[in-house]
Amino acid sequence: MFYFKTFILLSLISIQVNAQKSVLSGKAADYKTKEITFYTIPDPVLRQKLELASTKIAIDGTFSVALPISQTIEIYTDLEKYCGTMVVEPGENYTITLPPFSLRTSNEAHSSYFKPAPFWLGLPAGDNNDLNFAVRSFVVDFNSETVKNTVSIYQKQSKEVVNEIIGRLEAKYLANKNEYFKTLKNYYFAELEYAVNQRTPEFVIKKYFATEPVQLHHPIYQRAFETIFSDFLRKQSQDIQNREIVHLTNSGNYLKLVSLFESRGYKKEFAELVVLKGLNDGYYSNTFAKEGVMKAIEMAQTATISAILQPIAHQVKRKLSLLAVGGKAPELRLSNLKKSQVTLDQYRGKFIYLSFFNSKSSDCRAELDSIVSIEKRLRQVLTVVSVALDDDFDAAVKLWNSKGYKWELLNGSKQKQLIINYNASITPAFYLIDPDGALKLSQAPSPSHGLEPLFLKMFRDYNFKRQRN
Known part of the structure; x- marks a missing residue:
């Protein structure tokens, strides 16, 4: 985690050296109480989002946010079905309008194929000389x-x-x-x-x-x-x-x-x-x-x-x-159903089948159902842990209670860094972690696509290697 923060800081420094404040403000009543985040893409190699600033829309719909930038860049904000965009120059102030709020469907929210429609943020007060x-x-x-x-x-x-x-x-x-x-x-x-x-x-x-x-x-x-x-x-x-x-x-x-x-x-x-x-x-x-x-x-x-x-x-x-096979699995510290803090170290000495899911996704629910029989047969040698990425953890709890799942459920709601660390923006996602805390399968097959025979072979090979050593 220290390294990640260090390198993100380096990217921020490259954008913010001699930075000037560029202020975005406006009014968007249908976004009231929602938080919006503005980001940029700092390079063509990794093309990862680099967050610049966030703001919460006031109850009356007004908002204002200052972006520290040192050069002219394009910024973006993900607004459900839309991706708002504009060009921002250092030291300039902008009054902007957002697209009408339109919630993604459940299928859109969990599809790897869905892309928000690009939307040029409105500039009602801009003059004709504005770069945009x-x-x-x-x-x-x-x-x-x-x-x-x-x-x-x-x-x-x-x-x-x-x-x-x-x-x-x-x-x-x-x-x-x-x-x-x-x-x-x-x-x-x-x-x-x-x-x-x-x-x-x-x-x-x-x-x-x-x-x-x-x-x-x-x-x-x-x-x-x-x-x-x-x-x-x-x-x-x-x-x-x-x-x-x-x-x-x-x-x-x-x-x-x-x-x-x-x-x-x-x-x-x-x-x-x-x-x-x-x-x-x-x-x-x-x-x-x-x-x-x-x-x-x-x-x-x-x-x-x-x-x-x-x-x-x-x-x-x-x-x-x-996430390289053989490397240490990224750390996590999350609450379970009993509101106790759980870490991967607590399972050291056991194989862990770690899954990330969203209870609104039909694909995720189907795979969770597929885990049931595998978990029952292999629970002596394989510990199943599922992380719910729902915005509302109660939805996952309700699913757990209605289905009677017996394995550990953890609250991953709004854990942006966890999603990045495990490349879990698209769910379901699965990983197999060995008893030493190292990634054995990254990513692992889903339970409905051949996990069990592959795990049993790896389990036998792991024990055979330990006995020989």
């Missing part, structure tokens, strides 16, 4: 151009049509010299050029990325970078001319990986960003040895030259090691 209006105008024009030319761009891959679109948009927005806006425009164009140059991506990479400043916090830079460099190390290694990438990664040689991309004309900072992204994405592939990836990331923690990339190297290491 320029951004929104450009996005509308860009989308209009691409829709009208979909066949030419995405089927015929016409470079001529793409150049014509870029020319028209450049001419229309030539007068806007705002740096944030120019970067936004540039990387929209990068995405467009990539669409017609996917067979020769190096053309786009050299034009827009290789020697240009890294723009970690810019959302369109992030999106274009993700489009081009997702799983980049693995994809590059498939080319017979790049087979050394596999050797360098498996041997954990971060510095030589960076040098490889520098030899292609990438500036060092950008080469480091590409390698960090590639290591993060490649960890779960079958191409690279996990031990080699982790060794390379450990080297990156001290060898990375760029100050803005060092926190990312630390966070990638933490993320990949946190």
Whole structure:
């Protein structure tokens, strides 16, 4: 936990150095008494939410919140069916309007496929010079151009049509010299050029990325970078001319990986960003040895030259090691039905089948029912613990009482850090923890998808190994 807080602090520092207060205020009567949180996405490698500030809407619907930021960034707020967004400049004050409150359905709330609809936060008092209006105008024009030319761009891959679109948009927005806006425009164009140059991506990479400043916090830079460099190390290694990438990664040689991309004309900072992204994405592939990836990331923690990339190297290491098989299971301290505090250490010496669920989810309820027979048969050798992530723990208690489940129920309501630590934003989620407190299966199969035979084999192997030692 100390490491996580340290690295989040590093990300916050990178945003808040020389920070100025930007104040958002407004009135939203249908959100009264609700808490809303504003966040940003600080980098294109992990793309994790970084909370900036929260505020509770007053009973009369008014709200005001100050965001400490040092550079122009895009911020977001999750509002059930909507994701509100806007661009915020340091030291500026904004009066905003929120979308009408619309509660997600139970299926939407627990579906991995549901994505809140993007919503540009209203700016009723903004003047025409506000950066948000320029951004929104450009996005509308860009989308209009691409829709009208979909066949030419995405089927015929016409470079001529793409150049014509870029020319028209450049001419229309030539007068806007705002740096944030120019970067936004540039990387929209990068995405467009990539669409017609996917067979020769190096053309786009050299034009827009290789020697240009890294723009970690810019959302369109992030999106274009993700489009081009997702799983980049693995994809590059498939080319017979790049087979050394596999050797360098498996041997954990971060510095030589960076040098490889520098030899292609990438500036060092950008080469480091590409390698960090590639290591993060490649960890779960079958191409690279996990031990080699982790060794390379450990080297990156001290060898990375760029100050803005060092926190990312630390966070990638933490993320990949946190739920790695063989690593210590993340700590938890939660209340049970008797309101007693429970920790994993209390079960030391036993195998634990740890599940995360939401009682509103039909999938979760079905899997809880599937646990019943397994728990009854294996309770001498397997301890089942379930963590309810319901906003209202009483709903889970009611389910427990009506079903008569016999195993431990813990209250995980509003435990944001726990959800992050166990990657449990989508439920149900399951983990098997061995008697030494280490993760044995991460994630584990659900009870209805082969848990029992796999556990019994692991149980026998674990005991056989102990007897031999």
